[in-house]
Each structure stands twice: as C-alpha cells, then as structure tokens.
Amino acid sequence: MTDVTKGPDGAAETAVEAQPAVSGGARGDEETVPIALNVARTLGRRLLELLVLLIGISTLLFFLLRLTGDPAAVLAGETGDQEQLELIRKQYGMDKPLIVQYGVFLSQVVVLDFGRSLANAQDALGLVFERLPTSFTLVIIAFTANLAFSIPLGAWLGSRPDRQTRKLVATGVFIAQGIPGYITGLVLIQIFAVELRWLPSIGNQGPASWIMPALTLASFQAPHVIRVISANVSEAMREDFIRTARANGAGFNTLLWRHALKNAMLGATALIGTQVAFLLSGSIITEVIFAWPGLGRLLVTSVQTLDFPVVQAAVFCIAIFVFIAITATDIVFLFIDPRLRRQRA
Amino acid sequence: MTDATAAKSQAGFKEKRRIGTGSTQLNLGLVIFSMIIIALIIQGLFIPSSALDGELTVRLKPPGMTSNGFHLFGTDQLGRDLFFRVMGGLPWSLGIAGLATCILATIGTLVGLVGAWYENFIRTTVLLTISTFIAFPFLVLALVMVAVIGRGFWPITLTLGIIAWPVVARVIYAEGRGILQREYVLAAKLFGVSKWSILFVHVLPGIRPTILVMAAFLFAVMLIIESALSFLGLGAPLNAPSWGNMLSDSRQYLINAPWMMFVPAGAIVSAVISLNLISDGVAEISRMRARAVEI
Numbered sequence: 001m002t003d004v005t006k007g008p009d010g011a012a013e014t015a016v017e018a019q020p021a022v023s024g025g026a027r028g029d030e031e032t033v034p035i036a037l038n039v040a041r042t043l044g045r046r047l048l049e050l051l052v053l054l055i056g057i058s059t060l061l062f063f064l065l066r067l068t069g070d071p072a073a074v075l076a077g078e079t080g081d082q083e084q085l086e087l088i089r090k091q092y093g094m095d096k097p098l099i100v101q102y103g104v105f106l107s108q109v110v111v112l113d114f115g116r117s118l119a120n121a122q123d124a125l126g127l128v129f130e131r132l133p134t135s136f137t138l139v140i141i142a143f144t145a146n147l148a149f150s151i152p153l154g155a156w157l158g159s160r161p162d163r164q165t166r167k168l169v170a171t172g173v174f175i176a177q178g179i180p181g182y183i184t185g186l187v188l189i190q191i192f193a194v195e196l197r198w199l200p201s202i203g204n205q206g207p208a209s210w211i212m213p214a215l216t217l218a219s220f221q222a223p224h225v226i227r228v229i230s231a232n233v234s235e236a237m238r239e240d241f242i243r244t245a246r247a248n249g250a251g252f253n254t255l256l257w258r259h260a261l262k263n264a265m266l267g268a269t270a271l272i273g274t275q276v277a278f279l280l281s282g283s284i285i286t287e288v289i290f291a292w293p294g295l296g297r298l299l300v301t302s303v304q305t306l307d308f309p310v311v312q313a314a315v316f317c318i319a320i321f322v323f324i325a326i327t328a329t330d331i332v333f334l335f336i337d338p339r340l341r342r343q344r345a
Numbered sequence: 346m347t348d349a350t351a352a353k354s355q356a357g358f359k360e361k362r363r364i365g366t367g368s369t370q371l372n373l374g375l376v377i378f379s380m381i382i383i384a385l386i387i388q389g390l391f392i393p394s395s396a397l398d399g400e401l402t403v404r405l406k407p408p409g410m411t412s413n414g415f416h417l418f419g420t421d422q423l424g425r426d427l428f429f430r431v432m433g434g435l436p437w438s439l440g441i442a443g444l445a446t447c448i449l450a451t452i453g454t455l456v457g458l459v460g461a462w463y464e465n466f467i468r469t470t471v472l473l474t475i476s477t478f479i480a481f482p483f484l485v486l487a488l489v490m491v492a493v494i495g496r497g498f499w500p501i502t503l504t505l506g507i508i509a510w511p512v513v514a515r516v517i518y519a520e521g522r523g524i525l526q527r528e529y530v531l532a533a534k535l536f537g538v539s540k541w542s543i544l545f546v547h548v549l550p551g552i553r554p555t556i557l558v559m560a561a562f563l564f565a566v567m568l569i570i571e572s573a574l575s576f577l578g579l580g581a582p583l584n585a586p587s588w589g590n591m592l593s594d595s596r597q598y599l600i601n602a603p604w605m606m607f608v609p610a611g612a613i614v615s616a617v618i619s620l621n622l623i624s625d626g627v628a629e630i631s632r633m634r635a636r637a638v639e640i
Contacts, residue, residue: 174625178617182592186606190606281483284577304492315489
C-alpha cells in the first residue's frame with residue numbers, strides 16, 4: 001500500500017514515477033544510458049503531453065462554444081439586430097461549415113494567433129503578456145516564502161514527531177490545511193487592513209502591498225508541503241544510513257539537516273512540481289481578492305465578460321508555464337537522483 | 346464507512362479498549378461530518394424556503410435579538426438571517442461537491458483499472474491522458490468550462506466531476522498494477538475468470554481503502570473549488586445561498602459586519618476539516634491493518 005500520509009497526489013506521483021526504476025531492477029553498477037538521452041526522453045514526453053493538452057482544450061472550447069450558443073450573438077451584444085448578426089458572421093467566417101471553421105481556428109492557434117479581445121480590440125496575447133510580470137512577482141515571492149518557511153518547519157516536526165510541542169504544532173498545521181486560501185486572505189484583510197490599518201489591501205503599490213497577497217498565496221500550499229516534508233523526514237530518520245551516521249558520531253543537527261532532510265527532499269520531488277499548478281490556481285483567487293493586476297484577474301474578468309480570445313490566450317499561457325515548470329523539475333531531479341534515470345535504452 | 350467498522354472488528358490485536366473506529370482522527374471526523382449531514386436533513390425537512398427571505402429593517406445586525414426576532418448568526422446586507430442562509434447553503438455546497446466526487450471516483454477507478462489491466466496502447470493512452478490533465482490547474486479548467494456551459498447546480502457538478510478524475514486514476518492505476526501481480530490474481534486468471542470479474546471481484550476490494558481515502562480528500566477539494574467558483578462570481582447563481590456566494594457578499598462589509606465573513610468561513614472550514622480527518626483516519630487504519638498482516 002502506498003504511504004497515504006503523503007497526500008493522494010504526492011503518493012501517486014512517486015508510485016508511478018518510481019515504477020521504471022524498480023522494474024528495471026538496475027542497481028547502478030550496470031552500464032547506464034547517458035543522461036542526455038534521459039533528458040531528451042523527458043523533454044519529448046512532456047512536449048507530447050503539452051501538445052495533447054493544448055489541442056484538447058482548444059477543441060473542447062471551440063465545440064462547446066458553438067454547441068451551447070451563438071458566438072455572433074455574444075459579439076453583437078443585446079442591441080444587435082439581424083443585419084448586424086449577418087455582418088459579424090461574415091466578418092468572423094462563421095457562415096462557413098463548422099469543420100472549416102475548426103480548421104481555420106486550429107491553424108490560427110498553432111501560430112498563437114488568438115485574435116483580438118472582444119472588449120477593447122487589443123491583441124489578446126499582448127494583453128496576457130502585459131499582465132505576466134505582475135503575476136510572476138507574486139508567485140515567486142509566495143513560492144520562496146513558502147519553501148523558506150515550510151522546509152525547516154517540516155524537518156523540525158519530522159525529526160521528533162512524538163514530542164508534545166510538535167504534536168501540537170502538527171495539529172495546527174492539519175487545521176491550517178483545512179482553511180482555503182480565500183478565507184485566509186479575507187481574515188488577513190480583516191486584521192491588517194481593517195482593524196490595524198497597517199497594510200494596503202488593494203493593488204500593487206510597492207513592497208508593503210505584496211505582503212498580504214504573498215502570505216495568502218503561500219497559505220494555499222504551505223500546510224501540504226510541511227506535512228509531506230515532515231512525513232518524509234521522520235521516515236528517513238529511521239533508515240539504516242542514519243543509524244550508521246549516528247554510530248560514526250554525527251550530531252543530531254548534522255543528521256537531521258544534512259542527511260535526513262536531503263533524502264526527504266528527494267521524496268518530495270513530485271510535490272514541488274505539482275505545486276506550480278496549485279500556485280497558479282491559488283494566484284487567480286488571490287489576485288481577485290487583493291485586486292492584483294495580474295494574469296489571474298484578467299482570466300476571471302474575461303471569463304465573466306465572455307471575452308473568449310483572451311480566455312484562450314490566458315489558458316494557453318498557463319498551460320505552457322505549468323509544463324515548463326514540471327519539465328524543469330523533472331530534469332533537475334534526473335541530475336540529482338540517479339534512481340529516476342531509465343537504465344534500459 | 347462500513348470499511349471502518351470492519352477495521353474495528355478485525356483489529357482485535359490491540360489490547361487497548363477503543364471507542365468507535367480505532368482512529369481518533371476518524372472518530373472526530375465522522376462526528377463532525379454526521380452533524381453536518383444531520384443539519385442537511387433538518388434543513389431539507391423542516392426549514393421553509395421563506396426563512397431565506399430578507400427583512401430590510403434589520404440589515405447587517407450582529408448575532409442576537411433584533412426587532413425581527415432572534416438571529417443566531419446575525420443578518421446580511423439584505424437583512425437575511427445568516428443561520429438559515431448557511432443552512433440553505435448545505436445542499437448547494439455539499440450536494441455539488443459530493444456528487445462531483447462520486448462522478449470523479451467512478452471515472453477515475455474505471456480508467457485506472459483499465460490502464461492497469463492492459464499492457465498495450467490502451468495503457469499508453471491512459472497514462473498519457475492522466476499525466477497530461479493531472480498537471481493542469483483544476484480551477485482554470487473549471488472556470489473556462491463553467492463560462493462556456495453556464496452556471497447552476499448540474500453544470501458545476503458535471504464540470505468538477507469530469508476534470509478531477511485523473512488524480513484518482515493515477516493512484517488506482519499504481520495500486521491496481523501492484524495487486525495484479527499477486528499470486529491470487531494469477532490463480533484467478535488460470536481458472537479462466539474473466540477480465541472484468543478479476544478487476545471488480547478480486548482487485549477492487551484491495552483498493553477500496555485507497556478509494557475511500559481519496560474520495561474523502563477530494564470531497565474536501567471539490568468543496569473548496571465549488572466555493573471558490575461562487576466566490577469569483579462564476580459558480581452558483583447570484584441569489585443562491587451557496588457558501589462561496591456568502592463569502593463574496595461579505596467582502597464589501599468587512600468593516601461593518603465581519604460576522605458575514607466568519608459564518609460561511611466557519612461552515613467551509615469545519616466541513617473541509619471533518620473530511621480531511623476522515624481521509625487521514627481511514628489511511629491510518631488501513632496502514633495499521635497492513636502492518637498487522639505483516640506481523
């Protein structure tokens with residue numbers, strides 16, 4: 001049985017990823033395949049996945065849109081009459097058969113031409129790119145803060161899980177895991193903006209305004225990371241190599257921070273990769289709560305106003321970034337952890 | 346929950362007397378969750394829909410007595426009683442999340458088992474589909490789908506059920522493959538038992554605890570996503586008493602009426618925590634049983 005304390009997704013990922021290494025039965029002393037081949041294989045597989053995802057999503061969007069409503073009617077708005085509808089259909093090629101429209105649509109998507117925003121006729125992809133830096137600022141601050149806080153705390157919790165204080169903190173972490181980020185955000189506003197008036201609650205106005213959104217975004221994932229690291233560390237502390245190191249006279253701190261944590265981090269591979277996906281979903285809500293002018297807020301407003309070119313451009317961007325992040329983690333860990341490399345060509 | 350009771354009867358190897366299921370976490374989670382279910386039943390049977398109507402003379406009143414009677418949790422910006430409103434949100438939030446979990450657990454289990462059984466292109470396709478869609482943020486897909494197919498109870502339920510199954514499929518696939526390599530499966534194959542019988546009669550019981558753990562965990566996740574969608578104004582219809590809608594309303598009144606935020610927030614957090622407790626508790630019990638078998 002997989003270790004379910006890791007949380008279903010973490011456990012799942014390790015189980016599947018570890019499969020080839022285990023079934024290959026190689027112990028590292030056999031002749032290994034050059035690492036470049038492993039990297040190339042990972043890249044190829046991820047690119048294929050990305051392609052499937054992008055085609056899947058755009059096809060789904062295209063047909064659902066055509067099936068559930070008349071896009072021309074959306075474009076014309078409530079005041080549009082029959083004549084305008086015809087004109088719009090002709091202008092956007094909607095008078096042609098569905099399959100032809102689909103072909104035209106796909107050929108435009110391939111060259112990343114999503115058309116113009118229906119709201120203000122700006123280039124959809126340009127609008128998305130404009131928002132990217134602000135979103136990235138938030139995501140990077142939150143991710144760094146999260147890891148800087150969660151890894152030490154997780155290691156501390158996992159090193160002696162039976163002590164009373166740590167049990168108490170672990171309970172706190174468990175409760176924190178049950179609090180969705182949007183509630184954390186609202187509570188933070190209530191405390192620091194409404195009651196204490198220390199921090200601004202809206203927009204991007206310099207470092208002081210970064211604190212609450214970054215805390216909110218980090219709170220989406222910190223409890224999960226802490227729990228996984230803590231479970232992995234407490235497992236690693238029981239391993240034979242720790243006993244050997246202790247017999248060799250290593251102090252407790254060296255054991256924990258140099259030996260156990262290192263191994264625990266390898267176990268958390270999968271988690272850190274999937275965290276990027278969580279970060280992006282989390283940033284959508286965070287950006288809406290704090291009126292942060294980023295990609296997530298753009299996505300929500302364009303979904304609300306049915307501005308599909310922008311929605312599509314934003315979804316493509318998010319998909320591409322998620323896959324870049326996952327592929328990067330894959331490759332980094334190929335270099336760090338030899339067990340992940342395929343031995344057979 | 347039958348699994349938990351089975352665990353109790355089988356786990357006689359421990360001498361300590363236990364109350365309930367043998368896992369404190371599971372006990373606590375089940376107690377909180379049953380209270381929520383009882384509230385849901387009471388809401389459905391005894392609370393008239395007129396209780397959700399507002400009375401504008403008692404807008405934004407804190408918990409306590411008002412000219413319009415007693416309000417346990419206070420009133421909102423339209424003078425609606427927040428106690429009845431949070432109760433009215435139960436069918437929305439729990440209903441959508443629960444049904445979506447049923448859908449995604451069924452699809453995920455089926456796909457995972459099928460992927461584990463075949464060793465040809467079907468497995469490759471299943472694995473590719475899983476790893477493609479598992480990485481993509483649920484919320485983004487849900488936002489886009491809801492925007493296209495519309496709001497309301499069923500569209501959201503179906504959307505959530507359809508997008509989240511790869512998480513289940515991936516775990517079931519890994520566990521299913523492990524079980525398919527056991528001797529008793531080989532024996533069943535040699536006896537000529539059909540593929541579906543092997544999967545559903547011989548493999549499925551082995552992965553039931555895992556399905557339960559994942560279902561409880563994902564129930565909580567779906568609850569959070571459903572509320573997030575409503576919070577963003579893209580979930581339940583605007584007047585529906587969904588918890589996400591209530592949170593979204595509260596944003597404008599944080600200064601004058603903070604209870605408007607704390608009431609739905611408390612509801613969401615207690616439901617999510619009870620489900621997480623159940624998920625962790627079942628995992629703990631199945632680990633204990635596995636260890637007992639090894640000994």
